[in-house]
Amino acid sequence: MTVTVSSRPQATLPVVRSLLDKASRGGTVQTGVLGLRAPASWPGPDEFQFGDFKVRVAPCVSALAVREALRSRRDGGWLVILTERDENELGVGITSHFYGGVLRNPDPWDAVRDQFGATRIDRRLVVHPRARDLAAGILAAKGDAPWPPARAGFLTLDHVCVAVANRQLGLSDLSESVAPEEVLGWAAGSGRAALLKDLRQVAGEPLADTVIEWLASRCGKAAPLVSHLLRSERVEDVVPLGLAGRAVLACHPGSEPWVLLRVQQLNLSNITADQLSALVAPAEEVTRTLLSRSDDPSARQTGRVLARADGLVDELRAGSGVDASIYLRSSLTSRLAALGEALRRAVARSAAKALASSPDAPLADPQALASIESAAGRVQAHALAAHRDEFRVERAIAGVRLARWLASDSGTVQDVGQALLRHRDTDAWVDRAYSDAWRGVDEDSLSQGLRAIIAAARLRRSKHDIEFAAGIAAQIVANGHLPEDVLPIEEVLARVVAPLAKQPLPVLLIVADGMSAAVATEIIDDIERRYDTWLECLPKGRNRRSVVVSALPSLTEVSRCSLLSGALVTGQQDAERSGFSSFMRAHGLTSALFHKLSLETSGAGFALSPDVGTAVDNIDGISVVACVLNTIDDALDRSDPGIDWTADAVSHLRPLLERARRAGRTVVLTSDHGHVVERREGRSISVGPTSSNRSRPAEGGPAAAVGEVRIAGDRVLMHDGDAILAVDELLRYGPLKAGYHGGAAPAEVVVPLHVLTPGEPPSGWVLAPPQQPLWWNSPVAAEVIERAETTVRPPTLLPRTQAPTLFDEIEQTSQDDLAAKVIASTTFAEQRKRAQRVTLSDEQIAAVLRHLIASPGNRIDQATAAIALGVPVVRLSGALPMAQRLLNVEQYPVLDRDADGVTVVLDLDLLKEQFGVSA
Template sequence: MTATVAATPVSSSMVLAIIDEARDKDYSTGVIGLRGVPDRAVIADLHHDGRVVRVRPAESALAVREVLTEHREGDWMVVITDRADDDLGAGVLAHFIWQRLRSPDPWEAVRHRFAATGIDPALTGSHQSRELASALLAATPPSGWPAAPAGVLTRSHALTSVARIHLGLDSDTADVLGVLRWTMRPASVTAVADLRGEFGNRLADETLDWIAERAGAASRPVRTLLRQGEMADLVPLGTVIQLLTAEEVLTAEERHVAGTSLVRIEPRWGGEIPPVPALRALGSASTELLTELAAEPRQGAHVERALQRAGAILSQVQGEQLSGHSDLLKQGQYARLTRLCDALAATIAPNPAPTAGRDVEAAWSLVRAHLLSRPADPLTVAFAAAVRLSRWLLIHDGVTKSELVALTRRHMDQSAWVDAAINDVHRGVEDPHQARYLGVVADAAMKRRQAEEREFATALAQATRLDGILSQAIDPTVWPLEAVLPGVVIPMARKTPLLLFVMDGMSAAVATEIVGDATARLEWLEAELPGASAGRRAAGLSVLPSLTEVSRASLLCGQLRQGQQDVERRGYEELTVKAGKIKAALFHKKGVDSTAAGSSVSADVSTAIDDRTIDLVTVVLNTIDDALDRSDPAGTTWTADAVKHLEPILARARAAGRTVVITADHGHVVERRHGTQRSYADITSGRSRTATGTVEEGEIEVSGDRVLTPDHRAVLAVDESLRYGPLKAGYHGGASAAEVVVPIAVLVPDEDSNPLGLALLPPQVPTWWLTQENAAIEPVQAPLPLGTRDLAKTSKKNKPDLGPTLFDEIASPEASAPAQKLGDAVVRSEVYRAQRRVAGRLIVKDEQVAALIDALTVAAATRLPMTIAARALSVNETRLRGALAQVQQLLNVEGYAVIGTDPHTSTVVLDERLLREQFEVR
């Protein structure tokens, strides 16, 4: 009678594990007998480490003898049978290594595969442990499992190895964020399916359970979704749960909606609903992860996919009402923008509420806090501009301005920035509802700007009629263009090599971007004109009509002239060589464009800039003016690299140590497709015509020597929406400040490369551009008398001190600040005077300290952005740190932190209560 014993199925991986064990016992080949189910399905010829392994089932002793004949010297033979040892007999057993049948223990094979001396019972004692062991053997990678540390194979090491090798989970970052990051990769979903399909549910479930345990407090919902094959929904669902469990920010009605939505999610948990703390942990980790990934450019697609899915889930559970509380969801951004639109509309009302500005700021703060509100995103750019315009519109301008200087300065200091913001708004957004509100704000701003432009044009016409009043500087920061070279540039070039850019068509609005980019990104420093002490960028007034053939010719010739490039070259030579007695070079478009292949700057321009015997190099750049005909000046972001040749030439000038002056021949207005055309037979440009017929609304007649027409008279368009010629992208020739007022900006490479000792300018950006608070902050400055300030003719007595100091050209204000202001009270106190005596000689002035205190006291949370603090102190941002250090010496009595900086928010902070206490002021 044939005897059988209990046997189990034997897998190929178990066979190979037994062979490896034999090899470790110094058996290089032979026959191994295994007790197992002799299933004919296991018949195989395997290849293992260069040898053939023949696996054969044998259902009887005779069958065993028969398969033994197949053994070949040098290979392995494995016989699987369920016969008892006695049935086989000693003769058959003698052929087997170990002279007996082995009963394969999968855990023993696993131990061997992990080079372990023992196995932690936590691994072997799990449910269906033999199935898990067999799966671990089957899942052995070609390079083998990593050896168990300290000799003991733990559950953690085994499942960590499976997760790393088969699922691509980095065990070194396997905390909750690492786990959630792993679930967001599409390859992870495929890897789990492959693990389950190839090696069975047992190993897959055990590994997923181990992964879920890495999620800490969020392990229960993570485990459920992983096991149910919904791992791709982990982060999206967690994002929704974060919103639904944020009870502290929800109203009573919203809490009811959140509770109902959570009930709708319950079927996902398969009858075992995770506790609220576990759900909150998942929600918190999901939002933290998405916020972190959003900062990684390569993760953009994953983040967008997760947020889209989260939005769909929120809609499925009918929780859209809560979306405004989300910093992540697209619906949340839309809800916040809707709130901002309502707040913006309220500021345009005939009598806006006192809280209108604060409501806008609160809504805008929520929009900026949203993950999708990236600074460079077109939607964010458009709404940032609308918020800035609303701040400007809320400022009450109670000063009546009728003098040309005051109106010119208003345009440079305020209105040019308004025009830049209007351009940003007009880039538009896709959503019709949002676009309508943006349009309302832009229209209100343009209406106010139109009134300003009419004021400016009236003053311009009046000044132009007075012979001689605009023949030279009417203010240290306002110059007629024909006086700029003889009165400013050439005197500077006599003392240091200079590079002059003439940016054809550059308005003051465009200059806010170009100069801002040059100082911020390219790290140039902006300085004042010699002899000026206003702390502001200078301006030039174009010749009329504000056209290239009259304004640029007059600028380059140093006197009123009209003509093309040949006139400009002759007049430039006469002005620089004969009258100015300096060596100069002028390059028009052709000379600048003629670059060799691979070169960013033409050889002639490069040579001239490098040659320090050439006192003045003048380069004409036409990119902006060209855009008025063929491009989109309003839709262009005017960085330095957007103007052809500008950035490489600036780099060349820095290397050569040249001071740079940037100006233009005229500005421009933008075509916004809602203007009107008036047809005349005698137009001289799209914005100018001869002085015949009636002067209609939106126009003005100008006359005088600076009107370079045959009869020195012309009718010029004032309103931006008016044109005389065919439709273009933009126009010039009119009498608006946007066309007539051009910047005169001075740049130095760094503080050590400032041979003229020019005062560095504080930030030129108006306060309302950055914040609603402190909209009236202006730099501390001295009163400026009218009259010509010609550096070449300034007496030694009146020359500015060109030696570099920390606070150049800071003078006492024209009148003391009102006595009730805190800053004034502090600097007049006995304690402050004592601090002055102790501190010794400091460059910072009392007026600057008072201005900073007053700015801080009216700021939100008594905090100021660094740029605004620099404006209040009237210093360049590069000198702000030194300025603040001196202010702290005066105000931080006995080391108490009355004033300090917060590096996390880049703000200057004032402790007002401590300030009043220390200086004994109320």
């Protein structure tokens, strides 16, 4: 509607600027006179700059004063006359000098109308108690750019508030249909309080309050809360209070947190649960969005929000309700504390159980395991569980993994071959989880739980170490045979590297000195997770990695020289170069070997030395390029081998992988020996002459004691073939270091071997399925799982008496085997006829069903699904739809993916109904 305003409004600088903009045609007319019918008083500067010209303001109480102002006008610029005399009093001789030949009323709403191209103005704007000040504020907030034109010539309150918010408050592309999440998302940004303060200073209280009320009104029932916070210059508390509100909602309505919220925080006596909920929901959504961003500014912003939210929880004394939130840090801390207590309780009697039977018997209470899984699920459901700055969860989950392992019977081994495979399949992963858990947290309850789990795990692992050392001593004495997938270190070149190098794609052999099997699992997982081009492969007919046994003592001059020479020999780098070159020539292969010095002479700006890069690139001229990386072995002396091991953590590994990818080389990643970590609990003993901190001659010193083993034979390449080696990881013979090798513990003697392909596997090789033990990712009960084998099983596997791995078959009783009943049903046979192109076997379908049936909630992760189906994770996207074609009768979702897109879910009731089976 058109509004009539006073004929004598006060002229203000924003109004004058707006009228000048129109009179000067946007600054193109450099000189003129603007006459305004207004009180002859001026609150602004006598002169000011407008665009490229100066403006002088002359308040004139009489016609004579107006005439004098015109007479004294300088050439150039604009003169603004302020007078209450009308045009008749002034006369044509004066008014003819004015723009348009008339006096103009400085009505701010007229100026606003002009600036927005409007013919009508929303009544809500002009009935404001300070309507003129509101209009003046709108003009002052304009800045240099034009306002967006009003739609259909009607200037609404919404249009004004959107325009001002976009221009003055840092909002971008805001529309009139604003969601609460947009308002709170803006409030969560940095510097918002300063922007609101600036708006008040530039445009005045009426406009600032109007925009605040409008923004608050976009938040629905939460409007009173948001309005109070914005008006009281607490914009940075809007989202944090929403997060803290979740804890308040979990408290009784009449409790202290509610009283403090109403009285202390908001000074609003009638806050309802609905109003608070209306603030909580968008605050959590904004926080979820912030957490999804990985850039540093967002991380800092998120950190501020979360820290303030927990501060508000403390101020509100709402700690009893934090468990209801999945965004508060204090909530995650509380959930981790509960998990720690569950871990502690589960192994409270582990030492007594070990003494009463054996450390291989279940040391964790199976009933307590359900509490652990429930607590772990609550931890992992928290929005901060995967946050980049959150390390406690990873260490807590390491404790959960150890608890799962401790809840099973790990069985016994009969010989060193079985012990080697046990270390490969299970104990290396235990050692990895053990190291993760050992690093601990600064939270008492979780720390106590991890300590208890670690102590129980050490009982069992120590027994396994002793069994391994005794087995390897007996094997060497008897010159016994090893399983087919266990290679002596001197046979790696002949059985793996040379055959691969004779294929069309040459080989890059990377020897990560000192890399244990546990560390290798971590590095390989990192490579496959971060670099889509690298995939592990295995020989056809196998579904487990090969493993290597070092020469003894497990020292560099013994084992690395034997590895690179293809024979049991000792020596330093010269011997390695000579032996490597001779072996390759004997097999008709060309080669290049680079040690530490060659790798580290890359020069400024280069990740690899030119010689190394050129050799890797030369796929036609060099069949095998070998590089020795010393980062892990060096860490044993000078730093900490218990860190998170990634491809980036090992110097030169990442650029070597990238260079090999570009060249198309197959990568063989191995080591010469492993290591044990010094955890500041060990002891040093005096034994006379030693060859390392973990090895000594059998003659000339005390006999082998507890924690040691005497080994004699042709694989012992020092001390005349007769040595005493430390087995207990707490035992050393020399000065304190970060870690040690040379002994006979499996962590030192078992050497990892991984073959990685940048594309299709080499001839005779296939992509590897996931290698983790069942308990690594899943709480599935192992005793009810049967591993589906799609290929011929290697001849040597863990005996039935040992704890099952993912790759063992477990006996099923037909009357309890629901999966077998499904496969045997008429409906399944009909499904199989309809889906003749499905290549999955019945055994694979049964295996994935058994995993799902045995898992809590009938849900499994991708890795477990891939293992059940016997396929690599990268092939799961093709294998799972084939399983669905067989199981989803008439497209009913018996087998499906969860909303997260990764979890595989079985509808057990629908399975029974569709296939006519029962448990």
